[in-house]
Amino acid sequence: MKKFYTLSIAVCLSVFVSAQTATFTFTYTGFTPQAQAAFEYAAGIWAHTVVSAVPIKVLAHFQQLPTGTLGITFPNGRKNFTNAPLPDKWYSTSLANSIAGVELNPGEVDIEIYLSSTTNWYYDSTGTVPSGKYDFVTIALHELCHGLGFLSIAKKTGTTGSLGMLTSTDFYPFTTSYPWPNLDTLPSVFDSFLVTDQNEQLDTFPNPSILLGSKLTSNAIYFNGTNAMAANNGTRPRIYAPLTFALGSSITHFNEATYPAGNINELMTPNGNPGYKLHDPGPLCIGVLKDIGWTISPNVGIAETNKEEPIFSVYPNPAYDYLFTSSSISNEKIKSIELKNMLGEKMMDMENNSRVSVSDLPKGVYFIIFKTLNYQSVQKFIKG
Template identity: 35%
Template sequence: MRHIYKIISSLIFWGHILLAQPASFSFQVNGTVPAGFTTALNIAGQKWSDYLQITVPIKVNVFTVNSGLLPFSAITISNGDKDFLNAPVSNTLYPSALANQLAGIETNSGEYDMDIYFNLASGYYYGTGKPSISEKDFISTAMHEIGHGLGFYSDGYVTNGGLGSFGNVPQSVIFPLTPSFPWKGQEGVPTIFDKYIIKQSGSSLVGIAAQNSQALGDSIKNNAHYFNGPLFANASHSNTPIRLSGGAGTYTMGVDLLHIHDSYANTIMSYYWGNGDTVRIPGPWELGLLKEIGWNLKPIGLAEKEISELNYFYPNPASEQINFAGKGAEQFSIYNMKGELVLNENMILESAKVDVSTFPKGMYFVRVNFKNGNSIQRKVLIQ
């Protein structure tokens, strides 16, 4: 969910319905949409399907608006359920997309799992290649918004008066939007995502202070937040918690808590990436986080996913230099296990020789971007 505050224009929708092709996702698209919109939406759903085991189809209700006056490019409102059949943690709100997988049945019959609003004034690129510097990649944006409905979702909230709570979000904060399902923001319990949020001290954010208190509001607003997943999330992140957005002294609804921190470059669930960027592959820490809250991953979800081809990539492990090349390769980025960008350079003649002799020892991720908009990610051990 992005920038859902201060929305002041009325929204007008039409009733035309389009259904997605991927069996794992069912998209209902309301209104007249640009050419390529539905195809790109299907691709976004399929990309998540490549990583997640989905046995109960995920139902997504999609709306479009077109106004440069609205302060958002896209917004997700997630449905949810608690204490359902086979719920791993009681008195906790799960996104219904996940609750259905855990229950093995549809727990929210007749309801969508998420409502997504896309603002067509954002200048979207609907293709599968690389958008221009003036365009926002729609596939990346759709994957981001779907990711919120999969579980990157918090019901932590701070009132204008500074009172903090979990599960006490008034529906008025999303006005004039109205969810197509009963509002789940005031269930009085945290989400499963919230249960894993800690402060730098290691204290659980959910239990650090009383509900609807100034102390909890201050804790939500101030100092860094982390997702601490001891089984899978931390293991995917060099055995350390994952930094989340927020904690800068203020609270922004729809931004804080439910995004990966901006310091993690080229991450689908970070709050912002610029025009011209494509972020279509979940980072290992994002998949580890989803597994932590209950999702089962396909084997490819823990390995590299081939989209284009590299002619060579060696040596691995490496200590002095790594060499790689691929037809159409034009740019590469290297990230450490914390998701921090270490190096970002263009490739010369579709190849690269990278001096890694000064890199601290450890595991790194090399992402190679191709002219057709595809990318490949490789893990390399520097020792």
């Protein structure tokens, strides 16, 4: 698992584990220990990606699914809750809870996931996926993302398309432990960002209607969110909208052909790929999550752009009695840490992940110079 390091004066001196920004709780039916471990590994990736003060409750079933189906996810939903950014849109409860700052659905789970127990899975989170096997972590990561709200509630029956008319019988025999809400012909917040190639919003068409039905299978649907577009060089990411509507695949994914296996944005396409893994949501998915209302951990961007660069910090600033140093790399890789005054004169040598007394230093501005074999960082601090 990728480690994210945090640069914060609040960080305890000796703690350099990555910063978890959300908590998941789990209830399982039918899981094996190795499936459970891989599932929690995937949830851990999301726990370091999205920010929520309210624990995200997951009920996961490990059982036989229809042939060819790897997973099915039902996010619980709320609309028009306190602080809802957009009115009359369905939000996954994990997102609604995060925005509201309180648990809006006590006694109900947020995400209900079915994963196939008969698939030829690869459970190891670290190794190379053998050809012919499906990577469990990748698929769990994908399904959990639907649970977080990467989800359309569009449907097409005959030629008629609709938003917010899904019922539990559409997914028979799969059910949810929480009451299926009356969706009230309202779109999900994800749906509210979808547009045609003419930039017409899907949720502005008559609902239900044959016109909306034709758009759902137009092979020309795009996600019109500013964050997703910014992550896509200013253009709208393409949504999967094949000419034949497939419930559970159409509209609720990125377009398969645009983001094929190997693409960094492949996670949220409809098809899983054997012999292949992706343990990163990818920038377009992160953009979509931001657009629908998620706060994303600031460490996500750092990890992407700054992977090789160590992070050094000194604190507190200003310092009066003691000054602490910390870094994201091991002590043996550090060449030197020197404290210098404004004239560039070395006042003392410092150790990594330690503290020194600065009470004898005159008040003023000082510099800490961290050096490794191929990197240098200079930080200013004030002796108060």
